[in-house]
Amino acid sequence: MNNSPVDATTDHSFLPYVSVVVPIYNGEADLPDLISCFLAQTYPQEQVEYLLVDNNSSDRTLNFLKTTAELSHLNIHPLSENQIQSSYAARNAGIRAAQGEIIVFTDADCRPQPQWLESLIQPFNQQNIVIVAGEITALPGKNILEKYADYQQTLSQKHTLSHPFCPYGQTANLAIRRIILEKVGLFRPYLTTGGDADICWRILKEKIGDLKFVPDAIVQHRHRTTLKELESQWRRYGRSNRYLHELYGVELMSEFTSKDYGYCLGRWLVKEIPKNTLKAIAGKASLIDFLITPIGLFTAKARYCGQTEAKLPENAKMIDWL
Template sequence: MSASISVIIPIYNGEQDLPGLIETLRSQTYPASCVEYLLVDNNSRDRTAEMLIAASEEMATQGITLRPLTEANIQSSYAARNTGIRAANSEILVFTDADCRPQPDWLTLLIEPFAKENIGLVAGEVVALPSQNLLEKYADCKDVLSQKHTINHPFCAYGQTANLAVRRQAFEQVGLFRPYLTTGGDADMCWRILQGTDWEIEFVPRAIVRHRHRATLEELRSQWKRYGCSNRYLHELHGVDLQRELKGKESLRRLARWVLKELPINTLKVATGKGSAVELLQTPLDLFSFNARTIGQREAKLPEKAKEIDRL
């Protein structure tokens, strides 16, 4: 008999994302009778709430349980996830995001490792959605979203909540997400479990969730600045080493090398059909991203309330 699982998804202003998300949930191969989908509206200002109600009613006619929930007190995806955890009826809790697109066999593959009694967390892979956008191709080339980076983190393995499953028992032992934390909460939670209990984590590359990369320079800058903020917060919470900053002189040397050496070589490759625009612009995009991360790391200051841990 298939295990009972609860899928928890925080949503903020998800009007554009919901139709695609609902379709991927409807397409899951895991027995619908064993799954409840808890979609938590985090104080949205668009039509998210009414769309969730309509989707719940429609999916009920197909034998699929979708429960709309609300977290309006704290504006944080981690607080919304905590609301879902408290309402969940299952022992295995699965997390993804509203702008993710789980593949049909996602749930089936993701929960297989829980057959082993020592496994408390399971991370699936995050793969980019197809795109012709240059910045998205750049991020895809760098494998920015891949969980292989988080699983092999030098401090301690973790999984991103875009594609992660956790035993309820683990939350009972170490507490829930920090509700006032704005970034880095997935690493923090996983580390508290892996370092404070005997549970282990397993990576399932075949359990795939697709996600779109950032498509504009502003979105790319915001993403990498948030990575910097996360580094700072996790440094203060766990003593994690801060990412090495790219100093001004080093940036100028790398930019000069790009102009004088890399750009002419890669321009020739593109002209002869042996290279791509991504290769042509990789170094300046790297410098742009690393600079944004450095700014985030320098400017971030962990709020005192962000240290609080919710409990079941």
Template sequence: MSPSQANNFSNPAFLPRVSVIVPIYNGEADLPDLLNCLRLQTYPTHLVEYLLVDNNSSDHTGPLIASAGEGFRHLSENQIQSSYAARNTGIRAATGNILAFTDADCRPNPNWLNTLIQPFVKENVGIVAGEIEALAGETLLEKYASRQDTLSQKHTLAHPFCPYGQTANLAIRRQVLEEVGLFRPYLTTGGDADICWRILRQTHWQLEFAPDAIVQHRHRSTLRQLRSQWRRYGESNKYLHELHGIDLMRELTAKEYLYRLSRWLLKELPAASVKASLGKAGLADLLSTPLDLFCFQARTTGQREANLAEKAREIEQFIQP
């Protein structure tokens, strides 16, 4: 029996009502696959609801959600353009004791919910993070991101300030949000770290990792998309620096850049070229360091240019309509 199968039967009586909340902006290309993954969940259907929140999409997202069928609720957040505001709309409408979050471009495994909620059997667990793996990709940049495990929760769970889970695969106990409030609705990035840090640093609730609760996520496939991703990471660093008073914004010096490039040219590239000639390395291995530096530079730009709006400091309270 696999670890995930064992988790399913570790406490068969523990089956709380779960609300799955998905913020969606212009997600028509992703919705069919996402909906199929949610329909295949092995969690008892009468104990789960799927809240799909259209965040002012301009494509066919709305009609696709409306036609999703039984078990799916179509909600809208048209006032604030932010995935966190959309998640708050879902939270306010939710009926579950456990609130699980994923994104439109994610593909949860069938056993995702079963495994994700099991740690909540412990009464002191307020947050559970599942693992995020890459969907199979063919482009150089997708292979590079897979090689780096860019999206894995292992990076955020090992954060030196305080661990956190990314909202692509996260569950929070309803009671916790009643205590600390919801996501900051005007924040555009970094909200997953912010809410986890508020919970872990202000309350007694604990975070656990459920490595077998897996969602797959698509990596960026173009340089423009990769730059945008890492620029957002930099913006997140700046916002969290201002919100929590911590220094997350180390930048590579010119000397460090030169050293990394020289090491790549003189040592890493020749070694990777030999492996490539033997069929043991690919283009992503050859270009790993230049792509690392490209990402670092994008993150630095995000850190330098981000400006936290005063409204982004606001925390929405858990008041149901």
């Protein structure tokens, strides 16, 4: 992976036609803010098309997309994927309709910052770069779970880019050369999680180009606000572990036993709480410092449960092609 900083002297006349693909399921409430972010992009709007793919929503997402396409100054193409309930199938529908040299991915609940596209696209001026990942930061949040996730940088690409098996970028902020997808195929349409790792790994294992990380290409994303949402998020991470294990032999998360939980909780009560109490008195600790261990144990258990319960469906092994 090429992690060297992007050269500030890069030729900014490099402005290829770009296709931004967004899968959307019941995203009606998110779409006005997303469209506003697209309107604020510094990349020339005449060089961008936005392929917004409704994935069988039950709200008014599709109607909103059609109305916005008629009224907006943006080049918006409302599409539908109603046969397969999967964000990867929806992304494939967008890729098939795309005209751009570069295919960019983000999600409906993301908020791309104004220089997002401009920063994300520039590395493609180097022919050896075939994947570019931008950074994912948190939208401002006041809830204690949001603050915990922000403190841990849960959504940051730094976690996936340092994956011990092979680096990858999350589809919340990812760009791929279209010609590469013609060579390795599209997303696995029946996969429900882990597809971003899968497609990056298929590309990188072919040794046909490099991945570049651009920390200045930022999208913001909201963190989960309830324990139910947090559990669902980490169970999904666990399912992803299982699927990638079955596809690639990736090492699974080891079992976290009752003894392990007891040890961690005991350490928290006997050592961490007294230590953080003293720091809090000195004004150097917050509530988050006290809750890192119990919330971490909660997410670890959810992830392990997701990994244990999951089994890769046979049809999820199938790869779509252009």
